[in-house]
Amino acid sequence: MKRRFFTIAFLALGAITFVSCSDDDDDNSHETMIEAQDLPENARTFISTYFPTAEYSRVEENSAVESDGTMYEVDLSNNFEIDFTSEGSWVDVDGNDQELPAGIVPQKIAEYVSENYPDFFITGIDTETTGYEIELSNDLDVLFDTEENFISEDK
Template identity: 45%
Template structure:
């Protein structure tokens, strides 16, 4: 009886080991590329809005995410920017730093300055409904595609 129990434990251990070593941890769904391999629109955005920053890492995914993200860029100034297949941003994360005003739609920038003047925009995402904006006080605002305020993200 002890032998059957021991064999069962060994077999179960082997099965769990194989399950734990699946391909989820490798990055087969993305490839490191150079900044020069990004679409021109992406390179222009980085060069004109993040002067002096260099790319620590640039990744091209094998398939675009649900939001259209195909490229991810991590800059030396701690900004993270995602781009779609055409090179337009889908997500800008300042990691506690202000997103350059030139990258924020005017209606959204005006709303934030009028209603949250003591804070700054530290992140902006394109969403199916429009935009989600993260303010430096940890409030997430929702705007439609025209930049009209529609609510606070819960």
């Protein structure tokens, strides 16, 4: 009888453990590795324009568009990470503490940063529904509206 009890208890514990470890991601999205040539042409052009010497380290396609519009995630050999929409427009460019190439950041924002934060450079940019979020080399985030006007800064 004792043996039967322990067997049942062990099986129940195993079942609970199995269920509790199941994949329970909230976004239900999955990523698939793809070849660089499978990216939209706009994305490939963006990369070749701003990162001509970088090679593709990782290219993933999401099974569904993320809330920020991201469909493709690209890591480059120079440690830059770029997210693109399904049409190939950039959503997020992360330099991982490196300065973004000139021309990626809209001119009005670049001028504002240069004037107001002359000792720092832009290491990342995100497009948001309300505008842009810029990350500076001092880890300060600077927010701009869709018209590229300064809103606030956030540490």
